[in-house]
Structure formats: C-alpha cells, structure tokens
Amino acid sequence: MKFKRGSVNDEIPTASMADIAFLLIIYFMVTTTFAATRGIDFSLPQDDDSPLVDKEESVLIEVQPGGVLLVDTKPMQLDQILEYLKPKLERNPMKPVIIRSHEMAEYGFMVGVFDELRQAPDKIGLEVKNVSIPTQREIDMFWY
Amino acid sequence: MKLLVRSVQNQGIPTASMADIAFLLIIFFMVTINFEVDKTQVFLPKTDIRLEIPKKAAYISITESGQIRVSGGEEISVPVHPEDVLSFAADVVARDPAKPFVLKADTNVPYRYVDRVIDSLKQAKAQVIYLLSEQETVDSAASGG
Numbered sequence: 001m002k003f004k005r006g007s008v009n010d011e012i013p014t015a016s017m018a019d020i021a022f023l024l025i026i027y028f029m030v031t032t033t034f035a036a037t038r039g040i041d042f043s044l045p046q047d048d049d050s051p052l053v054d055k056e057e058s059v060l061i062e063v064q065p066g067g068v069l070l071v072d073t074k075p076m077q078l079d080q081i082l083e084y085l086k087p088k089l090e091r092n093p094m095k096p097v098i099i100r101s102h103e104m105a106e107y108g109f110m111v112g113v114f115d116e117l118r119q120a121p122d123k124i125g126l127e128v129k130n131v132s133i134p135t136q137r138e139i140d141m142f143w144y
Numbered sequence: 145m146k147l148l149v150r151s152v153q154n155q156g157i158p159t160a161s162m163a164d165i166a167f168l169l170i171i172f173f174m175v176t177i178n179f180e181v182d183k184t185q186v187f188l189p190k191t192d193i194r195l196e197i198p199k200k201a202a203y204i205s206i207t208e209s210g211q212i213r214v215s216g217g218e219e220i221s222v223p224v225h226p227e228d229v230l231s232f233a234a235d236v237v238a239r240d241p242a243k244p245f246v247l248k249a250d251t252n253v254p255y256r257y258v259d260r261v262i263d264s265l266k267q268a269k270a271q272v273i274y275l276l277s278e279q280e281t282v283d284s285a286a287s288g289g
Contacts, residue, residue: 018159021166028173038194039246039276044266063255101255107206108189108251110258111275115191135263136256 040115042133058096059085065102067109078116082124089126096130103136182221184213186250191277198244201274202236204229204265206249210257217243226260233268241271248276 061081062070069076071084088095097117101110110133117128134142184205203215214232215221224232236243245265249258265273 014163018163018166021163021170024170025166025173028170028177032173032177037197037276038279039197039274040191040193041195041244042273042275044270044273046269046271101259103254103256103259105255106251107249107253107255107258110255111189111191111251111277114275115193115277115280118193133262135259135266137263138266 040111040118042114045132058098059088060098060100061113063099063101063105063109063113065104065106067106067112069109069113078112081113081116082120085120085128086124086126089120089124089128093126094130095128096132097128099131099133100139101133181217181219181246182213182215182248183219184221184248186248187252188248188276188278189251190280191275192280194277194279195274197246197274197276201244201246202233203246203248204233204261206247206253206257206261208250208252210253212257212261226257229261230264230267233265233270237268237270241269243270244272244274245270246274246276 060070060072062073064070067078069078069081071081076084085095085097099110099113099117101107114131114133117131120126120128181201182203182205184207186205186207200217202217203213203221205213205221210226211223212226212229213221213223214229216232216236233245236245247258247261249261262273
C-alpha cells in the first residue's frame, strides 16, 4: 500500500502582510490627533517677599466684558497698548504692567492682552519684563 | 527568418515594495503619535506667541460653563469642584515642584472661573503655567478675538 507523503510548505505566508499593514496605517491615521499642545508661558511669583507692585507706578490694563480695554482708565484698542507703553518702557524698562480682568470678562480677551505684551520685542523693540496678573484674592488683600 | 519578435510587457502594477512603504508609514505614525492628555472639548483663545508645552505637564481644563477637570499628566482627566483645585495642585507640586501646569480654558469662559484656578495654583506654589492656545489667524486677528 502506498502512502502519499504530504509536502509541507516551509515558507511563511506573507500574502496578507500588506493588508495588515494598511489596516494598521488606517488605525494610526484615525487615532492620531494633532493636539494643540502650545501656549503662552506665565511664570508665577515664588517668593512671598517679592515687592508689591505699586499701583501708582504701574500701568493698569483693565479688561472689561466684551473685550473693552481700559489702560490707565483710558479706553484703548488692543493694538494701541504697546505704542502707549513704549515711552514708559524707554524711561523705565522694569515698568510694572498689571492686567486686571473683570470677573465677567471673557478669558480670551485677557489672553489676547497678555499675548500682545509678549509680542513687544517684535513690535516696539522693547520687552515688557514686569507683567503681573493679580487674582481677586490678592486684590482684596493687597490692593490699596 | 523571423522578422518580428513581439516583446512581452508585464501589465501588472509592481506591488513588491508596497508592504515596505506601508511599514514605513506605520513607523512614522507610531513615532509621531501624540496621545492627548486631556480630551475636554473647548474653544481655545488664539495667540501669536505659542511655545511648546513640556510633556507630562499637569492639565486643568475649564469649559465655557465653568466645569473644571484636572489631570496630573495622565490621559484621563477627572472632574473636580473649584475648591478642590488647590488640593490637586498642592499634591502635584509636592510630588514634583517644577511640574508645569497647563490651563486649558475656553476662550469665552467668564474670567472669575480662571481667576480662582490661577489663585489656587499660586497658593500651591506652582512655578509655571502655560495658557493653552491656538494659532492666531489673519481672520481672527482682524476680528479682535
């Protein structure tokens, strides 16, 4: 009686490898999110003994609801702030600038003001080095 | 005598290198994939200055309605009461004093919600806050927001 010896294919089947690879590509393409992981940095004061910013000596930028800006109580457009600050910074490069937002003002307008101040080196050739954003608690405690 | 030898042309598209290209693409996606730390959907404010945020930063997100979620750097964020932000921040700072915080707040959220969070971070002695933003476009710059 004859027994037939079955031939075994000793190669790894790779026919479906491309299909699997493309499925993986589709998975990565769908799940990859180009997250917005950029923003403006803002260093917080670390020292409790840091000198208090004198309101009279500083420039006060008030952000009102609706994006209305008052700079030293004068209404001003966002793109006018740096021109207003320029002569003051030329006289005193450490001129303190305080950003104070109304509790109902939209957060985006405060960020817009901060962004504008950070662009000072490009726009007026001077850096606004001393920006403070006091919180309501600090205002209640230290504002005079 | 044979005068004409018709050359046989292969009409199939060569696909031998397709798998190689596919695997190169897979490697590209695997290397560049960036798992979002916090998936809270907010409309971010637009800014021109945009710095790269360090990986593994702690996230605090505030929605337009003032709901707050926090994440110590993990993918999953958890909702917290505004008064609990301070204890969260203090815990994060106690583990790593130099840990940066990312504030992911909706552009239209009333500032009082943001003010409370910033105040909690100040009290917790956080060193740096990153205000998460989107790229300013010409249209948005012209409209002032």
